[in-house]
Amino acid sequence: MTWRGPTYRMVDGERIDGAWCHVWRRYRPDGEYYPEDLIVFADGAITCGEGTDLAGLGRMLETGRLAVTRPDGPPLPDEPSKWASRHGEPLTPEGFLLDVADRIEELNERPTAGQRCREAIRCFQQEQTESNRELLRAAYLAVPAHLRIYVLGDMDRQDRPLRILLTDIGERVDGDGPVVTAQMHQDVLDYFDRGDQGVQRERERRAVQHSDDPSGPGRPALVSHETVYPRGWPEEPGLFMLRNDFPARIEFTGECYASVLHGYWATAAADDADRSRIKDAASGREARDLGGQVKHRSDWPSVRLAVMAGLLRAKFTQHPELAQVLASTGDARISYTGLWDSPFWRDESGGRGRNWVGRLLELTRSELAARQ
Template identity: 40%
Template sequence: MIGKKTIHRTVDGVRIPGTWRHAFIRNGGTHFLTDLFIYADGLIDCWELVTVEEFEDKLRSGWVATTLPEGAKASAFELASWTFSEPHSYLTPELLVAEIRDTIDQLNGRPDSTGRCLAAVDTFLADRTEENRTTARIAYLAIPISQRRYALGDMDSKDWPLRVLVAGPGNGTDVSAGGPITQEDYDRAVAYFEERARWAAERAARVPADGPVTSFAPAIKLYHSYPSKPVVAPGYRGLRNDYPAPILVGEVIYPSVAHAYWALSVAEPEVRAAVASADTHGAARKYAAEATRSRGWQHARTAVMASLLRAKYDQHPELAEILLTTNDATVIYDDFDSDFWGDNAGRGRNWAGRLLELVRSELQAERAGHAGL
């Protein structure tokens, strides 16, 4: 299960989502407690990237260990070491592979074995033939046994209604205890799924009170453009901090947001003036980089940038209109010089893009009459 354990690796600038789980790797007679990193493209990192099939080979060889011998040495690297005494493992090679295949499905947003089972159950409930029940039962038994009790996501009922439904009255479930299913138990299981379907339909029809969770407009990327002068129709280039849109801050006019940012970042007034009058934003950055930073700049820089962006779009309504046309799109900002301001193929924090989204929201609030609250 993925839960909140999300990671990624970057391949050719593309983020491959993943997750991790613990496992033992047997190397040189010692069992090392380590992490398996599982990725959406089907690769597993267990001290090297391997395919699922190659991972199965490592399981068969015992290099990835699900059997923990009595008296075997174990290590958690520099954390601890110990010797197994009365060890018990909850995994088999087959179960571990099944769980990993489910994880890869989940990372890709595909139905995993539980999702496929519940889809087969829906088919059976819509057309209650024994053939459809058999299909649902096979799908249920294909869920890794470690996951079956949580298949319904119901910590009170566990998977009892599911086991009963796919077995049918007069038959036994996959759990040996309890004997044949009574008609009363079966009717209760059917009623459970009918109520579950009604609840799901009501939930799907609800509109979030605070609006959508994610953006509905396609993401936009603000590429490097190195503008030298304003143009009549700059498009998204006009949203770049280095676009030549002069702004008045205090009593000083700066050629661009970038000029203002770098000028305000330096401590010496004479250097600040040189930065403000630099021919290009690149020169402004170079002058500032060679100077002493203003006191507390690291902690103030995000707030300063937000203020400069507000000034830019307040003083240049035509650029504010361009920003507003992005609707609620995620803004991805390229900044080769800074992983703080730029997204940079997923390596950076994208603060420039995030602040543009903030200022855009403030402009939208102003138009809707919510400004100044």
């Protein structure tokens, strides 16, 4: 059973994040089991052919309507020794319910059972009392049994260090493992200390390598919407100045264009006559429509990004008032949306748009700041 994501549902305009996995479900008491998607959401709602919650999921597992493993699958081989086994505990309905509860915690950005167990380890390292060892034992046992071997993130030792530490001196680990000594307990504590030191070294290394990362959260994303002004642009169009069809005469590669769209589509044209017609179009939108109908240069796919970057650079360096509007967006991500530009240039829901105009606007903004 593997969790997948992300997924979500909308409730009253609010996005509720979720995760999903496959389970086995039957619709009649004597019916066959079929694979079914089980989806868990951050608000605790669960869907698996029908809506339910954690308690309802427990009842579905208890009555056999759901199974967490294939009912007619081959039985798991018997392990000759729990201590020597390299496999985790088998997945059970009880363990699956704990795992689902963990997904809900994770979706709400709250600590999972595994994270709480690691925090209990740190508490025991700081104060090695019997009460803290009992708290650590409870935190370890709260981890779904089939996931305990992963709790330390060490696929060589798995969770053996914890099993040693939670076994009393003089007792056998797991009943069939080695007899625990005080030195074995100390070795486990040294193992945890080495892990902490390794984590600290990695943090210090990343602090150096990622020293140019922003120190705080950036501004919310700015969405540049396409708009229509049938009676002409207003006196203060504001952020609509960022649009490529905004009339701002620019000089680029020795030619003058009425807007970025005029320059882009005229430069794309392979024929001089077509290039001239596009250049003289009455509006940016007309230039785009004409440019989409003519034959393009053979190298256009490989140079169009550079052309757009040059046109945007020309627009905002040749018009200081437009540069001020672009600079006012700060460090916000610019989402350039629209209806008529291709998804290569615009942002589109579901990650289908590449938003190259938005990205190049951010690059131009950074270049303007560097010049200042």
